Amino acid sequence: MGTKHDVLTEDELATFKISPEIHQEIARFIDRTGTEPSREAINILDWGCGRGRSVAKLREEGFNAYGVDIDERTMRNGYSVLARRGLDPTSVLLNLDDTSRFPDGFFHCICSDQVLEHVRHLPAIFSEMWRLTAPGGVGIHHFPGSRNFREGHLCMPLIHWLPKNRLRRTAIAICLTAGAGPTHQWPETKGSGFWPTVDTYYRYLDEKTYYRDIDDICAVATQAGFDAGYKLLGGAFPATRNWLPAALRRNGFPGSSIFLVLIRAKIDGTPA
Ligand SMILES: C[S@@+](CC[C@H](N)C(=O)[O-])C[C@H]1O[C@@H](n2cnc3c(N)ncnc32)[C@H](O)[C@@H]1O
Incomplete structure:
Protein backbone atom coordinates (compact mmCIF):
# COMPACT_ATOMS: atom_id res chain seq x y z
CA MET A 1 0.00 0.00 0.00
CA ARG A 147 -5.75 5.05 25.44
CA ASN A 148 -4.63 2.57 22.80
CA PHE A 149 -1.61 0.72 24.16
CA ARG A 150 0.41 1.47 21.03
CA GLU A 151 0.75 4.83 19.29
CA GLY A 152 -0.15 3.92 15.73
CA HIS A 153 1.98 6.41 13.78
CA LEU A 154 5.27 5.65 15.50
CA CYS A 155 4.33 2.06 16.44
CA MET A 156 5.67 2.64 19.97
CA PRO A 157 3.93 1.67 23.22
CA LEU A 158 2.37 4.29 25.53
CA ILE A 159 4.33 7.34 24.33
CA HIS A 160 1.14 9.32 23.57
CA TRP A 161 0.04 8.86 27.21
CA LEU A 162 3.01 10.97 28.30
CA PRO A 163 2.95 14.78 28.40
CA LYS A 164 4.40 16.66 25.43
CA ASN A 165 7.77 17.35 27.05
CA ARG A 166 11.28 15.88 27.53
CA LEU A 167 9.87 12.79 29.20
CA ARG A 168 8.14 11.84 25.96
CA ARG A 169 11.26 12.60 23.93
CA THR A 170 13.27 10.28 26.21
CA ALA A 171 10.62 7.56 25.90
CA ILE A 172 10.81 7.81 22.09
CA ALA A 173 14.60 7.42 22.27
CA ILE A 174 14.26 4.34 24.50
CA CYS A 175 11.68 2.76 22.17
CA LEU A 176 13.87 3.45 19.15
CA THR A 177 16.89 1.89 20.90
CA ALA A 178 14.74 -1.16 21.68
CA GLY A 179 13.92 -1.54 17.98
CA ALA A 180 10.37 -0.08 17.94
CA GLY A 181 9.48 2.42 15.22
CA PRO A 182 7.40 3.11 12.11
CA THR A 183 6.93 0.20 9.71
CA HIS A 184 8.09 2.30 6.72
CA GLN A 185 11.01 4.67 6.84
CA TRP A 186 9.75 8.26 6.78
CA PRO A 187 11.26 10.42 4.02
CA GLU A 188 11.87 13.07 6.72
CA THR A 189 14.29 10.75 8.59
CA LYS A 190 16.21 9.39 5.59
CA GLY A 191 19.95 9.81 6.22
CA SER A 192 19.31 11.25 9.72
CA GLY A 193 21.26 10.17 12.78
CA PHE A 194 19.69 8.84 15.99
CA TRP A 195 18.84 12.10 17.81
CA PRO A 196 17.61 14.00 14.72
CA THR A 197 15.31 11.01 14.08
CA VAL A 198 14.08 11.12 17.69
CA ASP A 199 13.41 14.85 17.28
CA THR A 200 11.51 14.33 14.02
CA TYR A 201 9.25 11.74 15.69
CA TYR A 202 8.84 13.92 18.81
CA ARG A 203 7.94 16.98 16.70
CA TYR A 204 5.43 14.94 14.67
CA LEU A 205 3.58 13.78 17.80
CA ASP A 206 3.82 17.24 19.33
CA GLU A 207 2.55 19.19 16.32
CA LYS A 208 0.38 16.69 14.44
CA THR A 209 -1.45 14.62 17.07
C1 LIG B 1 -3.85 9.49 8.45
S1 LIG B 1 -4.30 10.57 7.16
C2 LIG B 1 -5.81 9.81 6.58
C3 LIG B 1 -6.10 10.13 5.14
C4 LIG B 1 -7.36 9.52 4.56
N1 LIG B 1 -8.51 9.66 5.43
C5 LIG B 1 -7.13 8.09 4.19
O1 LIG B 1 -7.61 7.21 4.93
O2 LIG B 1 -6.46 7.86 3.18
C6 LIG B 1 -4.87 12.02 8.01
C7 LIG B 1 -5.24 13.15 7.07
O3 LIG B 1 -5.89 14.19 7.81
C8 LIG B 1 -5.45 15.44 7.30
N2 LIG B 1 -5.75 16.47 8.31
C9 LIG B 1 -5.11 16.71 9.48
N3 LIG B 1 -5.72 17.72 10.14
C10 LIG B 1 -6.75 18.12 9.37
C11 LIG B 1 -7.77 19.12 9.51
N4 LIG B 1 -7.82 19.93 10.58
N5 LIG B 1 -8.69 19.24 8.53
C12 LIG B 1 -8.64 18.43 7.44
N6 LIG B 1 -7.71 17.48 7.25
C13 LIG B 1 -6.78 17.32 8.21
C14 LIG B 1 -3.98 15.20 7.00
O4 LIG B 1 -3.45 16.14 6.11
C15 LIG B 1 -4.02 13.79 6.42
O5 LIG B 1 -4.21 13.78 5.02
Missing part, protein backbone atom coordinates in the same frame (compact mmCIF):
# COMPACT_ATOMS: atom_id res chain seq x y z
CA GLY A 2 1.27 3.47 -0.85
CA THR A 3 1.70 6.29 1.65
CA LYS A 4 0.66 9.94 1.42
CA HIS A 5 4.03 10.62 -0.28
CA ASP A 6 3.23 8.28 -3.21
CA VAL A 7 1.08 8.98 -6.24
CA LEU A 8 -2.21 7.07 -5.88
CA THR A 9 -2.52 4.28 -8.45
CA GLU A 10 -5.45 2.27 -9.82
CA ASP A 11 -3.83 -0.90 -8.40
CA GLU A 12 -3.86 0.58 -4.90
CA LEU A 13 -7.44 1.77 -5.30
CA ALA A 14 -8.53 -1.70 -6.43
CA THR A 15 -7.53 -3.12 -3.02
CA PHE A 16 -8.84 -0.18 -0.95
CA LYS A 17 -12.20 -0.66 0.77
CA ILE A 18 -14.52 1.87 2.39
CA SER A 19 -15.24 0.72 5.94
CA PRO A 20 -18.51 -1.24 6.22
CA GLU A 21 -19.61 1.03 9.11
CA ILE A 22 -19.65 4.01 6.75
CA HIS A 23 -21.90 2.11 4.33
CA GLN A 24 -24.13 1.08 7.26
CA GLU A 25 -24.57 4.67 8.45
CA ILE A 26 -25.31 5.89 4.92
CA ALA A 27 -27.95 3.13 4.63
CA ARG A 28 -29.42 4.20 8.02
CA PHE A 29 -29.53 7.82 6.85
CA ILE A 30 -31.40 6.75 3.69
CA ASP A 31 -33.83 4.71 5.83
CA ARG A 32 -34.50 7.71 8.07
CA THR A 33 -35.41 9.87 5.08
CA GLY A 34 -38.25 7.43 4.29
CA THR A 35 -37.57 7.97 0.56
CA GLU A 36 -35.31 6.27 -1.93
CA PRO A 37 -32.97 9.00 -3.17
CA SER A 38 -30.69 8.14 -6.07
CA ARG A 39 -27.05 7.78 -5.05
CA GLU A 40 -26.00 10.81 -7.09
CA ALA A 41 -28.42 12.91 -5.00
CA ILE A 42 -26.52 12.00 -1.83
CA ASN A 43 -23.70 14.46 -1.11
CA ILE A 44 -20.81 13.04 0.93
CA LEU A 45 -17.74 14.86 2.24
CA ASP A 46 -14.59 12.99 3.30
CA TRP A 47 -12.89 15.26 5.86
CA GLY A 48 -9.11 14.71 5.84
CA CYS A 49 -9.38 12.94 2.48
CA GLY A 50 -5.61 12.56 1.95
CA ARG A 51 -5.06 11.42 -1.65
CA GLY A 52 -8.81 11.01 -2.19
CA ARG A 53 -9.08 7.21 -2.00
CA SER A 54 -12.53 7.28 -0.37
CA VAL A 55 -13.71 10.03 -2.71
CA ALA A 56 -12.71 7.94 -5.75
CA LYS A 57 -14.42 4.84 -4.31
CA LEU A 58 -17.63 6.65 -3.30
CA ARG A 59 -17.80 8.26 -6.78
CA GLU A 60 -17.31 4.78 -8.29
CA GLU A 61 -20.34 3.68 -6.21
CA GLY A 62 -22.39 6.56 -7.65
CA PHE A 63 -22.37 9.01 -4.70
CA ASN A 64 -21.72 12.71 -5.17
CA ALA A 65 -18.53 12.68 -3.09
CA TYR A 66 -15.99 15.39 -2.26
CA GLY A 67 -12.92 15.58 -0.07
CA VAL A 68 -11.27 18.27 1.99
CA ASP A 69 -7.78 18.24 3.53
CA ILE A 70 -5.34 20.59 5.24
CA ASP A 71 -2.41 19.24 3.17
CA GLU A 72 -2.57 20.16 -0.51
CA ARG A 73 0.64 18.29 -1.37
CA THR A 74 -0.94 15.00 -0.28
CA MET A 75 -4.14 15.70 -2.22
CA ARG A 76 -2.09 16.37 -5.37
CA ASN A 77 -0.93 12.73 -5.24
CA GLY A 78 -4.52 11.71 -6.00
CA TYR A 79 -5.14 14.11 -8.89
CA SER A 80 -4.03 11.85 -11.76
CA VAL A 81 -6.30 8.94 -10.77
CA LEU A 82 -9.29 11.25 -10.38
CA ALA A 83 -8.57 12.98 -13.70
CA ARG A 84 -8.36 9.61 -15.50
CA ARG A 85 -11.83 8.88 -14.07
CA GLY A 86 -13.20 12.01 -15.76
CA LEU A 87 -13.33 14.13 -12.58
CA ASP A 88 -11.92 17.63 -12.14
CA PRO A 89 -9.51 16.97 -9.21
CA THR A 90 -9.47 20.52 -7.84
CA SER A 91 -13.28 20.65 -7.78
CA VAL A 92 -13.67 17.40 -5.85
CA LEU A 93 -10.64 17.63 -3.51
CA LEU A 94 -10.63 20.98 -1.76
CA ASN A 95 -8.31 22.76 0.58
CA LEU A 96 -9.56 23.13 4.14
CA ASP A 97 -9.87 26.92 3.67
CA ASP A 98 -12.33 26.38 0.82
CA THR A 99 -15.18 24.63 2.64
CA SER A 100 -17.03 27.98 2.54
CA ARG A 101 -17.67 27.22 -1.16
CA PHE A 102 -20.29 24.69 -0.05
CA PRO A 103 -23.68 26.11 1.00
CA ASP A 104 -25.19 25.47 4.45
CA GLY A 105 -26.60 21.95 4.84
CA PHE A 106 -25.13 20.69 1.52
CA PHE A 107 -23.85 17.33 2.81
CA HIS A 108 -26.02 14.39 3.84
CA CYS A 109 -22.98 12.63 5.23
CA ILE A 110 -19.56 13.84 6.42
CA CYS A 111 -17.06 11.12 7.21
CA SER A 112 -13.45 10.94 8.31
CA ASP A 113 -11.00 8.09 8.69
CA GLN A 114 -7.94 8.40 10.97
CA VAL A 115 -8.25 12.20 11.05
CA LEU A 116 -9.80 13.48 14.31
CA GLU A 117 -6.65 12.58 16.28
CA HIS A 118 -4.81 15.08 14.04
CA VAL A 119 -7.22 18.00 14.43
CA ARG A 120 -5.90 20.80 16.59
CA HIS A 121 -8.96 23.05 16.85
CA LEU A 122 -11.84 20.65 17.25
CA PRO A 123 -14.59 23.22 18.13
CA ALA A 124 -13.97 25.14 14.87
CA ILE A 125 -14.00 21.95 12.77
CA PHE A 126 -17.18 20.57 14.39
CA SER A 127 -18.95 23.94 13.97
CA GLU A 128 -18.08 23.98 10.27
CA MET A 129 -19.18 20.33 9.93
CA TRP A 130 -22.49 21.22 11.60
CA ARG A 131 -23.00 24.12 9.17
CA LEU A 132 -22.28 21.85 6.20
CA THR A 133 -24.50 18.95 7.38
CA ALA A 134 -28.10 18.79 6.12
CA PRO A 135 -30.75 18.64 8.87
CA GLY A 136 -31.11 14.91 9.57
CA GLY A 137 -27.66 14.27 8.07
CA VAL A 138 -24.93 12.24 9.69
CA GLY A 139 -21.23 12.49 10.58
CA ILE A 140 -19.22 9.26 10.75
CA HIS A 141 -15.73 9.47 12.23
CA HIS A 142 -13.30 6.60 12.75
CA PHE A 143 -10.09 7.20 14.73
CA PRO A 144 -7.78 5.54 17.27
CA GLY A 145 -8.68 5.70 20.96
CA SER A 146 -6.49 7.96 23.08
CA TYR A 210 -4.10 15.65 19.61
CA TYR A 211 -5.36 12.60 21.50
CA ARG A 212 -8.46 13.41 23.55
CA ASP A 213 -10.88 11.64 25.86
CA ILE A 214 -13.92 10.51 23.84
CA ASP A 215 -16.24 12.13 26.41
CA ASP A 216 -14.55 15.50 25.73
CA ILE A 217 -14.88 14.96 21.97
CA CYS A 218 -18.61 14.21 22.36
CA ALA A 219 -19.02 17.31 24.55
CA VAL A 220 -17.46 19.51 21.83
CA ALA A 221 -19.71 17.90 19.19
CA THR A 222 -22.80 18.48 21.34
CA GLN A 223 -21.74 22.09 21.88
CA ALA A 224 -21.55 22.47 18.09
CA GLY A 225 -25.17 21.25 17.82
CA PHE A 226 -24.85 17.52 17.05
CA ASP A 227 -26.38 14.51 18.81
CA ALA A 228 -23.25 12.47 19.52
CA GLY A 229 -22.78 8.73 20.15
CA TYR A 230 -19.94 6.27 19.67
CA LYS A 231 -18.94 2.63 19.70
CA LEU A 232 -15.63 0.83 20.02
CA LEU A 233 -14.41 -1.33 17.16
CA GLY A 234 -11.98 -4.24 17.34
CA GLY A 235 -9.43 -4.59 20.10
CA ALA A 236 -7.51 -7.53 21.42
CA PHE A 237 -9.45 -8.55 24.54
CA PRO A 238 -13.12 -7.51 24.19
CA ALA A 239 -14.19 -10.14 26.79
CA THR A 240 -12.09 -8.53 29.54
CA ARG A 241 -13.01 -4.95 28.60
CA ASN A 242 -15.70 -4.70 31.29
CA TRP A 243 -13.07 -5.11 34.01
CA LEU A 244 -11.13 -2.07 32.91
CA PRO A 245 -11.50 1.37 34.53
CA ALA A 246 -14.07 3.41 32.57
CA ALA A 247 -11.53 5.99 31.32
CA LEU A 248 -9.40 3.24 29.76
CA ARG A 249 -12.37 1.28 28.43
CA ARG A 250 -14.12 4.16 26.67
CA ASN A 251 -10.82 5.36 25.16
CA GLY A 252 -9.97 2.11 23.44
CA PHE A 253 -7.46 0.38 25.75
CA PRO A 254 -5.70 -1.76 24.71
CA GLY A 255 -6.35 -1.56 20.98
CA SER A 256 -9.87 -0.53 19.93
CA SER A 257 -10.64 2.28 17.55
CA ILE A 258 -13.54 4.66 18.04
CA PHE A 259 -16.44 5.06 15.67
CA LEU A 260 -18.20 8.35 16.41
CA VAL A 261 -21.63 9.10 14.94
CA LEU A 262 -22.86 12.71 14.88
CA ILE A 263 -26.41 13.48 13.83
CA ARG A 264 -27.68 16.95 13.02
CA ALA A 265 -31.28 17.02 14.21
CA LYS A 266 -34.03 18.21 11.90
CA ILE A 267 -35.52 21.64 12.57
CA ASP A 268 -38.28 20.07 14.73
CA GLY A 269 -35.63 18.30 16.87
CA THR A 270 -36.10 14.78 15.46
CA PRO A 271 -32.95 13.06 14.12
CA ALA A 272 -34.41 12.65 10.63
Whole structure:
Protein backbone atom coordinates (compact mmCIF):
# COMPACT_ATOMS: atom_id res chain seq x y z
CA MET A 1 0.00 0.00 0.00
CA GLY A 2 1.27 3.47 -0.85
CA THR A 3 1.70 6.29 1.65
CA LYS A 4 0.66 9.94 1.42
CA HIS A 5 4.03 10.62 -0.28
CA ASP A 6 3.23 8.28 -3.21
CA VAL A 7 1.08 8.98 -6.24
CA LEU A 8 -2.21 7.07 -5.88
CA THR A 9 -2.52 4.28 -8.45
CA GLU A 10 -5.45 2.27 -9.82
CA ASP A 11 -3.83 -0.90 -8.40
CA GLU A 12 -3.86 0.58 -4.90
CA LEU A 13 -7.44 1.77 -5.30
CA ALA A 14 -8.53 -1.70 -6.43
CA THR A 15 -7.53 -3.12 -3.02
CA PHE A 16 -8.84 -0.18 -0.95
CA LYS A 17 -12.20 -0.66 0.77
CA ILE A 18 -14.52 1.87 2.39
CA SER A 19 -15.24 0.72 5.94
CA PRO A 20 -18.51 -1.24 6.22
CA GLU A 21 -19.61 1.03 9.11
CA ILE A 22 -19.65 4.01 6.75
CA HIS A 23 -21.90 2.11 4.33
CA GLN A 24 -24.13 1.08 7.26
CA GLU A 25 -24.57 4.67 8.45
CA ILE A 26 -25.31 5.89 4.92
CA ALA A 27 -27.95 3.13 4.63
CA ARG A 28 -29.42 4.20 8.02
CA PHE A 29 -29.53 7.82 6.85
CA ILE A 30 -31.40 6.75 3.69
CA ASP A 31 -33.83 4.71 5.83
CA ARG A 32 -34.50 7.71 8.07
CA THR A 33 -35.41 9.87 5.08
CA GLY A 34 -38.25 7.43 4.29
CA THR A 35 -37.57 7.97 0.56
CA GLU A 36 -35.31 6.27 -1.93
CA PRO A 37 -32.97 9.00 -3.17
CA SER A 38 -30.69 8.14 -6.07
CA ARG A 39 -27.05 7.78 -5.05
CA GLU A 40 -26.00 10.81 -7.09
CA ALA A 41 -28.42 12.91 -5.00
CA ILE A 42 -26.52 12.00 -1.83
CA ASN A 43 -23.70 14.46 -1.11
CA ILE A 44 -20.81 13.04 0.93
CA LEU A 45 -17.74 14.86 2.24
CA ASP A 46 -14.59 12.99 3.30
CA TRP A 47 -12.89 15.26 5.86
CA GLY A 48 -9.11 14.71 5.84
CA CYS A 49 -9.38 12.94 2.48
CA GLY A 50 -5.61 12.56 1.95
CA ARG A 51 -5.06 11.42 -1.65
CA GLY A 52 -8.81 11.01 -2.19
CA ARG A 53 -9.08 7.21 -2.00
CA SER A 54 -12.53 7.28 -0.37
CA VAL A 55 -13.71 10.03 -2.71
CA ALA A 56 -12.71 7.94 -5.75
CA LYS A 57 -14.42 4.84 -4.31
CA LEU A 58 -17.63 6.65 -3.30
CA ARG A 59 -17.80 8.26 -6.78
CA GLU A 60 -17.31 4.78 -8.29
CA GLU A 61 -20.34 3.68 -6.21
CA GLY A 62 -22.39 6.56 -7.65
CA PHE A 63 -22.37 9.01 -4.70
CA ASN A 64 -21.72 12.71 -5.17
CA ALA A 65 -18.53 12.68 -3.09
CA TYR A 66 -15.99 15.39 -2.26
CA GLY A 67 -12.92 15.58 -0.07
CA VAL A 68 -11.27 18.27 1.99
CA ASP A 69 -7.78 18.24 3.53
CA ILE A 70 -5.34 20.59 5.24
CA ASP A 71 -2.41 19.24 3.17
CA GLU A 72 -2.57 20.16 -0.51
CA ARG A 73 0.64 18.29 -1.37
CA THR A 74 -0.94 15.00 -0.28
CA MET A 75 -4.14 15.70 -2.22
CA ARG A 76 -2.09 16.37 -5.37
CA ASN A 77 -0.93 12.73 -5.24
CA GLY A 78 -4.52 11.71 -6.00
CA TYR A 79 -5.14 14.11 -8.89
CA SER A 80 -4.03 11.85 -11.76
CA VAL A 81 -6.30 8.94 -10.77
CA LEU A 82 -9.29 11.25 -10.38
CA ALA A 83 -8.57 12.98 -13.70
CA ARG A 84 -8.36 9.61 -15.50
CA ARG A 85 -11.83 8.88 -14.07
CA GLY A 86 -13.20 12.01 -15.76
CA LEU A 87 -13.33 14.13 -12.58
CA ASP A 88 -11.92 17.63 -12.14
CA PRO A 89 -9.51 16.97 -9.21
CA THR A 90 -9.47 20.52 -7.84
CA SER A 91 -13.28 20.65 -7.78
CA VAL A 92 -13.67 17.40 -5.85
CA LEU A 93 -10.64 17.63 -3.51
CA LEU A 94 -10.63 20.98 -1.76
CA ASN A 95 -8.31 22.76 0.58
CA LEU A 96 -9.56 23.13 4.14
CA ASP A 97 -9.87 26.92 3.67
CA ASP A 98 -12.33 26.38 0.82
CA THR A 99 -15.18 24.63 2.64
CA SER A 100 -17.03 27.98 2.54
CA ARG A 101 -17.67 27.22 -1.16
CA PHE A 102 -20.29 24.69 -0.05
CA PRO A 103 -23.68 26.11 1.00
CA ASP A 104 -25.19 25.47 4.45
CA GLY A 105 -26.60 21.95 4.84
CA PHE A 106 -25.13 20.69 1.52
CA PHE A 107 -23.85 17.33 2.81
CA HIS A 108 -26.02 14.39 3.84
CA CYS A 109 -22.98 12.63 5.23
CA ILE A 110 -19.56 13.84 6.42
CA CYS A 111 -17.06 11.12 7.21
CA SER A 112 -13.45 10.94 8.31
CA ASP A 113 -11.00 8.09 8.69
CA GLN A 114 -7.94 8.40 10.97
CA VAL A 115 -8.25 12.20 11.05
CA LEU A 116 -9.80 13.48 14.31
CA GLU A 117 -6.65 12.58 16.28
CA HIS A 118 -4.81 15.08 14.04
CA VAL A 119 -7.22 18.00 14.43
CA ARG A 120 -5.90 20.80 16.59
CA HIS A 121 -8.96 23.05 16.85
CA LEU A 122 -11.84 20.65 17.25
CA PRO A 123 -14.59 23.22 18.13
CA ALA A 124 -13.97 25.14 14.87
CA ILE A 125 -14.00 21.95 12.77
CA PHE A 126 -17.18 20.57 14.39
CA SER A 127 -18.95 23.94 13.97
CA GLU A 128 -18.08 23.98 10.27
CA MET A 129 -19.18 20.33 9.93
CA TRP A 130 -22.49 21.22 11.60
CA ARG A 131 -23.00 24.12 9.17
CA LEU A 132 -22.28 21.85 6.20
CA THR A 133 -24.50 18.95 7.38
CA ALA A 134 -28.10 18.79 6.12
CA PRO A 135 -30.75 18.64 8.87
CA GLY A 136 -31.11 14.91 9.57
CA GLY A 137 -27.66 14.27 8.07
CA VAL A 138 -24.93 12.24 9.69
CA GLY A 139 -21.23 12.49 10.58
CA ILE A 140 -19.22 9.26 10.75
CA HIS A 141 -15.73 9.47 12.23
CA HIS A 142 -13.30 6.60 12.75
CA PHE A 143 -10.09 7.20 14.73
CA PRO A 144 -7.78 5.54 17.27
CA GLY A 145 -8.68 5.70 20.96
CA SER A 146 -6.49 7.96 23.08
CA ARG A 147 -5.75 5.05 25.44
CA ASN A 148 -4.63 2.57 22.80
CA PHE A 149 -1.61 0.72 24.16
CA ARG A 150 0.41 1.47 21.03
CA GLU A 151 0.75 4.83 19.29
CA GLY A 152 -0.15 3.92 15.73
CA HIS A 153 1.98 6.41 13.78
CA LEU A 154 5.27 5.65 15.50
CA CYS A 155 4.33 2.06 16.44
CA MET A 156 5.67 2.64 19.97
CA PRO A 157 3.93 1.67 23.22
CA LEU A 158 2.37 4.29 25.53
CA ILE A 159 4.33 7.34 24.33
CA HIS A 160 1.14 9.32 23.57
CA TRP A 161 0.04 8.86 27.21
CA LEU A 162 3.01 10.97 28.30
CA PRO A 163 2.95 14.78 28.40
CA LYS A 164 4.40 16.66 25.43
CA ASN A 165 7.77 17.35 27.05
CA ARG A 166 11.28 15.88 27.53
CA LEU A 167 9.87 12.79 29.20
CA ARG A 168 8.14 11.84 25.96
CA ARG A 169 11.26 12.60 23.93
CA THR A 170 13.27 10.28 26.21
CA ALA A 171 10.62 7.56 25.90
CA ILE A 172 10.81 7.81 22.09
CA ALA A 173 14.60 7.42 22.27
CA ILE A 174 14.26 4.34 24.50
CA CYS A 175 11.68 2.76 22.17
CA LEU A 176 13.87 3.45 19.15
CA THR A 177 16.89 1.89 20.90
CA ALA A 178 14.74 -1.16 21.68
CA GLY A 179 13.92 -1.54 17.98
CA ALA A 180 10.37 -0.08 17.94
CA GLY A 181 9.48 2.42 15.22
CA PRO A 182 7.40 3.11 12.11
CA THR A 183 6.93 0.20 9.71
CA HIS A 184 8.09 2.30 6.72
CA GLN A 185 11.01 4.67 6.84
CA TRP A 186 9.75 8.26 6.78
CA PRO A 187 11.26 10.42 4.02
CA GLU A 188 11.87 13.07 6.72
CA THR A 189 14.29 10.75 8.59
CA LYS A 190 16.21 9.39 5.59
CA GLY A 191 19.95 9.81 6.22
CA SER A 192 19.31 11.25 9.72
CA GLY A 193 21.26 10.17 12.78
CA PHE A 194 19.69 8.84 15.99
CA TRP A 195 18.84 12.10 17.81
CA PRO A 196 17.61 14.00 14.72
CA THR A 197 15.31 11.01 14.08
CA VAL A 198 14.08 11.12 17.69
CA ASP A 199 13.41 14.85 17.28
CA THR A 200 11.51 14.33 14.02
CA TYR A 201 9.25 11.74 15.69
CA TYR A 202 8.84 13.92 18.81
CA ARG A 203 7.94 16.98 16.70
CA TYR A 204 5.43 14.94 14.67
CA LEU A 205 3.58 13.78 17.80
CA ASP A 206 3.82 17.24 19.33
CA GLU A 207 2.55 19.19 16.32
CA LYS A 208 0.38 16.69 14.44
CA THR A 209 -1.45 14.62 17.07
CA TYR A 210 -4.10 15.65 19.61
CA TYR A 211 -5.36 12.60 21.50
CA ARG A 212 -8.46 13.41 23.55
CA ASP A 213 -10.88 11.64 25.86
CA ILE A 214 -13.92 10.51 23.84
CA ASP A 215 -16.24 12.13 26.41
CA ASP A 216 -14.55 15.50 25.73
CA ILE A 217 -14.88 14.96 21.97
CA CYS A 218 -18.61 14.21 22.36
CA ALA A 219 -19.02 17.31 24.55
CA VAL A 220 -17.46 19.51 21.83
CA ALA A 221 -19.71 17.90 19.19
CA THR A 222 -22.80 18.48 21.34
CA GLN A 223 -21.74 22.09 21.88
CA ALA A 224 -21.55 22.47 18.09
CA GLY A 225 -25.17 21.25 17.82
CA PHE A 226 -24.85 17.52 17.05
CA ASP A 227 -26.38 14.51 18.81
CA ALA A 228 -23.25 12.47 19.52
CA GLY A 229 -22.78 8.73 20.15
CA TYR A 230 -19.94 6.27 19.67
CA LYS A 231 -18.94 2.63 19.70
CA LEU A 232 -15.63 0.83 20.02
CA LEU A 233 -14.41 -1.33 17.16
CA GLY A 234 -11.98 -4.24 17.34
CA GLY A 235 -9.43 -4.59 20.10
CA ALA A 236 -7.51 -7.53 21.42
CA PHE A 237 -9.45 -8.55 24.54
CA PRO A 238 -13.12 -7.51 24.19
CA ALA A 239 -14.19 -10.14 26.79
CA THR A 240 -12.09 -8.53 29.54
CA ARG A 241 -13.01 -4.95 28.60
CA ASN A 242 -15.70 -4.70 31.29
CA TRP A 243 -13.07 -5.11 34.01
CA LEU A 244 -11.13 -2.07 32.91
CA PRO A 245 -11.50 1.37 34.53
CA ALA A 246 -14.07 3.41 32.57
CA ALA A 247 -11.53 5.99 31.32
CA LEU A 248 -9.40 3.24 29.76
CA ARG A 249 -12.37 1.28 28.43
CA ARG A 250 -14.12 4.16 26.67
CA ASN A 251 -10.82 5.36 25.16
CA GLY A 252 -9.97 2.11 23.44
CA PHE A 253 -7.46 0.38 25.75
CA PRO A 254 -5.70 -1.76 24.71
CA GLY A 255 -6.35 -1.56 20.98
CA SER A 256 -9.87 -0.53 19.93
CA SER A 257 -10.64 2.28 17.55
CA ILE A 258 -13.54 4.66 18.04
CA PHE A 259 -16.44 5.06 15.67
CA LEU A 260 -18.20 8.35 16.41
CA VAL A 261 -21.63 9.10 14.94
CA LEU A 262 -22.86 12.71 14.88
CA ILE A 263 -26.41 13.48 13.83
CA ARG A 264 -27.68 16.95 13.02
CA ALA A 265 -31.28 17.02 14.21
CA LYS A 266 -34.03 18.21 11.90
CA ILE A 267 -35.52 21.64 12.57
CA ASP A 268 -38.28 20.07 14.73
CA GLY A 269 -35.63 18.30 16.87
CA THR A 270 -36.10 14.78 15.46
CA PRO A 271 -32.95 13.06 14.12
CA ALA A 272 -34.41 12.65 10.63
C1 LIG B 1 -3.85 9.49 8.45
S1 LIG B 1 -4.30 10.57 7.16
C2 LIG B 1 -5.81 9.81 6.58
C3 LIG B 1 -6.10 10.13 5.14
C4 LIG B 1 -7.36 9.52 4.56
N1 LIG B 1 -8.51 9.66 5.43
C5 LIG B 1 -7.13 8.09 4.19
O1 LIG B 1 -7.61 7.21 4.93
O2 LIG B 1 -6.46 7.86 3.18
C6 LIG B 1 -4.87 12.02 8.01
C7 LIG B 1 -5.24 13.15 7.07
O3 LIG B 1 -5.89 14.19 7.81
C8 LIG B 1 -5.45 15.44 7.30
N2 LIG B 1 -5.75 16.47 8.31
C9 LIG B 1 -5.11 16.71 9.48
N3 LIG B 1 -5.72 17.72 10.14
C10 LIG B 1 -6.75 18.12 9.37
C11 LIG B 1 -7.77 19.12 9.51
N4 LIG B 1 -7.82 19.93 10.58
N5 LIG B 1 -8.69 19.24 8.53
C12 LIG B 1 -8.64 18.43 7.44
N6 LIG B 1 -7.71 17.48 7.25
C13 LIG B 1 -6.78 17.32 8.21
C14 LIG B 1 -3.98 15.20 7.00
O4 LIG B 1 -3.45 16.14 6.11
C15 LIG B 1 -4.02 13.79 6.42
O5 LIG B 1 -4.21 13.78 5.02
